[in-house]
Amino acid sequence: MDGECFQPTRWSLVQQAADDDDEISLRAWRELCRLYRPAIEAMAHRLARRYRLDASWADDAGQEILLKLPRIARGAHAKRVQASEQDSERPGGADGFRFRAYVATTIHNALKDALRARGRQVPLVAEHGGGDPDDPVELVEHVAWARCAIRQALDAMKGECERTGRADIWGIFAARIVDPILNGRPQVPYDELVAAHGLASTIRAHSLLQTAKRTYVRHLKETIGMTLSDPRTIDDEIRDLAATLASSSARSAPADRRPIETTTVPDGVMPCP
Template structure:
């Protein structure tokens, strides 16, 4: 797999931004500040790159814009030093800064007559992972997917350690795999037999149990990014919308 395919398809474990980690940017220890900034840059690379693909013509230009953004703005200008947990989402700060940086780059290249200008119009992409959306929407979608991946891993760990692997495998086959592969979900009756459930009713109940747990886990992961409970709930609802999921009623931790 080439570099760009790796960037576009990365499934690295994404830890959503914990404000205690962001606080490391203000540490008195220079090494701690540098390591924190580099860690956050690595974690936010995929959504920034996805957004950059909507601002550029080719993969190479998107990678160049992303690299320059992190080097010049995130690390060079200390963008994340401006992060304030009381002023909204960190991803909004990054996404807005990327848009402004792209405009600056476009103007700079145009002024000096550079052969390679970063275009600001949306073009058709051969990249199947990208949807017909704006840079901001693509950034948010990739962020949502990363949070979803994180929640899935935590939820899977919970069911495996609880001796309920059958519940998780059933949920994977019925919900997760069809969503990721964009295919029809197998009938619950078939999956019930495959995973050792003695009836469709019991299998359906297990699916709802796991869905409730996943919803709670998503809420917990989102809460890592904010301190206000109301804002955390808004973030969760926002994330669920992007994932195309509706939270089950009476969601609780099982």
């Protein structure tokens, strides 16, 4: 199952969005919009709050970026092909490219245009996400992506549990991890979970929680893997995701002061969106 999810990588979807065939491009564009809309909108609104722009600017910028996705895809695909041709053996090579970095660059450009139009100072932003990860604007991009990936993974996990009749797995995971981190609720005691799900013992509840953590990590890896060319880089991406949220929590951005907590789970991280 894990192998199958990496077959149609998101870079192949990007290639389709750049296709000259209008039907193929339109179909890919719709899928890209579905995948990237949450992160695009989140990033636009965070930048708007940080730089004191109206929420209407964020709404308009997000819609504009979505409409530009095919053009962004053509540019990103061309640069990736060029990198592959120049040095296919270079560490990272073409696989070091991330489509979300190109999308983020377009949002950054829209931000700079908006600030210039208002006679305000424009932040320095490296092209295609290759800049300093401690830069405030660069950090916003990574945090937006991390939050989006986590939410997609949680939605996928919950959907799987519903389809397979495993309300116990999702219920225990939600009660012990998701709700306390996302909603600030106290953890439900294990004896209450035993009664709620008709379990034989608290040992069984503990076991199901471990199963739930593994299920979440699988979905997180699948979610992240679909945006990467090389599945071998997934663990590195997850470590970056954890570091990004830890950095964001430490910096406590002025426009969003709620700290972001993290709880380590097997082979991955359970950050708070």
